Amino acid sequence: MKKKTLFLATVAVAASASFGITTWYGNESVYKVDTGFGDGSESDESGYWYSYADDADGGKSAITWPVATGNEYAPDALDPIIEHCGGVCGTFSLSKGTLTYKPFVGIGFNLVDGNQTPADASAWGGVCITYTVDAGATLEMGLGDAGDAAIGYDNPFVTLPKATTATTVEKTWADFKQAGWGSGKITGEAAAAKLAAIKFKIQAADGTTGNFNIMSVGANGGGCKGGSSAIASVSAASSVKATLVNRSLSLSGIKSTASVEVMNLQGQMMLKTVVNGAASLDLSKLNSGVYMVRVAGKAFNMNQKIILK
Numbered sequence: 354m355k356k357k358t359l360f361l362a363t364v365a366v367a368a369s370a371s372f373g374i375t376t377w378y379g380n381e382s383v384y385k386v387d388t389g390f391g392d393g394s395e396s397d398e399s400g401y402w403y404s405y406a407d408d409a410d411g412g413k414s415a416i417t418w419p420v421a422t423g424n425e426y427a428p429d430a431l432d433p434i435i436e437h438c439g440g441v442c443g444t445f446s447l448s449k450g451t452l453t454y455k456p457f458v459g460i461g462f463n464l465v466d467g468n469q470t471p472a473d474a475s476a477w478g479g480v481c482i483t484y485t486v487d488a489g490a491t492l493e494m495g496l497g498d499a500g501d502a503a504i505g506y507d508n509p510f511v512t513l514p515k516a517t518t519a520t521t522v523e524k525t526w527a528d529f530k531q532a533g534w535g536s537g538k539i540t541g542e543a544a545a546a547k548l549a550a551i552k553f554k555i556q557a558a559d560g561t562t563g564n565f566n567i568m569s570v571g572a573n574g575g576g577c578k579g580g581s582s583a584i585a586s587v588s589a590a591s592s593v594k595a596t597l598v599n600r601s602l603s604l605s606g607i608k609s610t611a612s613v614e615v616m617n618l619q620g621q622m623m624l625k626t627v628v629n630g631a632a633s634l635d636l637s638k639l640n641s642g643v644y645m646v647r648v649a650g651k652a653f654n655m656n657q658k659i660i661l662k
Contacts, residue, residue: 357492363422363438373476376571377523379440381615381656386570390472391467393610393621398467402431402441405552406458411451416443430605446490451558457556460567461495469497471579474541479525479573480551485516487563488555494529494541495550507535509544510554521578593648593655600637600661604648607631614647617637636661 373389377400384401389397406414420437424430434441447456464472480492493510495501501508509529513522530540550590553567569577593606604613607630615624615636623639636644641661 413448413450459554460507461552471547475574481577486565497549504537505535
């Protein structure tokens with residue numbers, strides 16, 4: 354996506370890499386969740402947000418997006434949505450059609466790839482999420498096609514209450530339970546060891562409509578509430594400034610040792626270094642495009658979008 358201006362924002366520190374997953378904040382304009390299970394290649398499909406609904410079983414539920422979806426790679430990519438909403442947001446409309454159960458829509462991301470290959474996410478300890486939604490929702494553990502079928506599609510889940518203002522929920526894997534009607538039994542802890550996807554699901558009575566926004570997601574204890582309002586409050590106090598001239602990025606206002614990272618919008622690390630005070634980074638080896646620059650120190654954190662031409 355092309356930008357004409359240099360965008361500056363300050364953000365809370367991302368979750369520790371010890372979780373395996375880095376807490377995703379929608380208002381950082383990063384389009385995928387760094388699950389810790391991607392291979393870092395250009396074809397890496399881990400962590401990208403996608404939508405789904407009940408149409409396969411005869412439902413007619415849908416999500417209406419506030420802006421058009423799509424990027425240069427896929428027409429259904431949610432990059433423009435994340436840019437617009439500071440998260441993944443939309444308007445849902447639940448329509449039963451010929452369903453024999455309540456209609457639903459959902460938003461999710463896969464841990465490893467587009468084929469929903471399972472991975473051991475036990476180290477996450479669970480999930481945190483910051484969201485709004487005009488109806489009750491659930492956070493569901495997806496085990497892939499074979500794994501879901503083995504438990505009769507009775508996937509472990511936790512309930513997320515209706516929330517018209519930003520609400521953060523922290524859940525351990527033990528909190529995830531099956532409804533009990535499926536043909537196979539599994540605990541949340543066991544499901545975490547072969548987890549393929551995390552899904553935010555809205556399922557309610559026919560005709561239910563409303564809005565939702567997923568603002569952050571990460572591991573249990575990963576600091577999801579550091580998104581939205583916390584980011585704004587830290588921004589005013591930031592002392593770090595960045596100036597891009599051609600392919601040279603100058604950093605000022607750094608008064609102690611700080612880590613500096615340059616990532617592309619697919620979450621791939623392109624450059625990482627440690628500085629002590631003002632510094633200048635040579636970005637001449639990077640391809641043209643949009644990147645995120647992160648600076649983290651003892652008393653300051655900065656996140657800045659840059660455009661290399």
